[in-house]
Amino acid sequence: MKIFETHAHLDFPDFNKDRNNLIQTCFSSGIEYIINVGIDKNTSEAGIRLAENYENIFATAAYHPHEAVHYQREIILQLAKHPKIVAIGETGLDFYRDRSPRETQKKVFEEQILIAKELGLPLIVHDRQAHRECLEILTRNNPENVVFHCFSGDLGFAEDIIAHGWNISFTGNITYKNNPLEDVVRLIPLDRIFVETDSPFLAPQPLRGKRNSPLNLRYVIEKIAEIKGLTPKQVAEITFNNAVEFFLSKTGRT
Numbered sequence: 001m002k003i004f005e006t007h008a009h010l011d012f013p014d015f016n017k018d019r020n021n022l023i024q025t026c027f028s029s030g031i032e033y034i035i036n037v038g039i040d041k042n043t044s045e046a047g048i049r050l051a052e053n054y055e056n057i058f059a060t061a062a063y064h065p066h067e068a069v070h071y072q073r074e075i076i077l078q079l080a081k082h083p084k085i086v087a088i089g090e091t092g093l094d095f096y097r098d099r100s101p102r103e104t105q106k107k108v109f110e111e112q113i114l115i116a117k118e119l120g121l122p123l124i125v126h127d128r129q130a131h132r133e134c135l136e137i138l139t140r141n142n143p144e145n146v147v148f149h150c151f152s153g154d155l156g157f158a159e160d161i162i163a164h165g166w167n168i169s170f171t172g173n174i175t176y177k178n179n180p181l182e183d184v185v186r187l188i189p190l191d192r193i194f195v196e197t198d199s200p201f202l203a204p205q206p207l208r209g210k211r212n213s214p215l216n217l218r219y220v221i222e223k224i225a226e227i228k229g230l231t232p233k234q235v236a237e238i239t240f241n242n243a244v245e246f247f248l249s250k251t252g253r254t
């Protein structure tokens with residue numbers, strides 16, 4: 001079973017003690033590719049360093065909405081030129097924590113959408129309690145290749161995203177009990193779905209509260225399989241192909 005981990009933060013200090021061992025274990029346990037996602041200058045640079053050390057790790061560059069006040073266009077433009085950068089992200093809006101002013105978040109999100117378009121790179125969107133505003137800014141700028149990471153909206157919102165030709169990525173939060181996301185998983189076509197852990201965050205149900213790692217991606221895959229009435233192998237294979245096409249083929253990285 002080949003697995004594509006589309007969103008992890010392996011550069012975070014949570015992995016300082018065992019980073020290289022963990023990565024080796026991932027690659028010997030069926031994980032074929034990992035995308036390490038940046039949230040600011042330092043983490044994007046750290047992701048690039050990891051990607052330089054491991055052939056099957058790729059990186060992204062962006063300022064997360066929490067970091068929007070620190071945004072510098074020139075830095076993203078420069079980092080995005082690196083041959084192992086496969087997306088601009090994660091960027092978007094977070095009206096749950098509001099760590100940067102909302103108007104700044106919106107401006108910085110829009111600027112990074114334009115960079116993704118300009119460079120022909122996919123866009124990884126972080127949207128927390130800002131569904132309407134994210135959709136409004138995206139629709140106005142209409143980038144081609146978009147994934148809503150750690151999807152947290154309802155079915156209607158998911159259908160809007162799919163209708164625009166965009167994609168949805170699920171994390172371990174779909175394994176939590178009494179979850180309204182089950183309907184979204186059931187009804188969204190599998191060829192528009194990616195899987196991710198968002199490690200070190202969002203450990204799936206049996207490990208909830210602990211440090212997450214890409215090794216736990218199988219829980220996300222198993223949950224999608226259970227909801228859709230497929231085998232985990234089928235879910236792994238289709239989401240793998242989706243992610244290869246979106247992040248690697250379209251960007252000329254394979």
Ligand SMILES: [Zn+2]
Nearest residue numbers: 007037090198
């Ligand atoms: Zn993330």
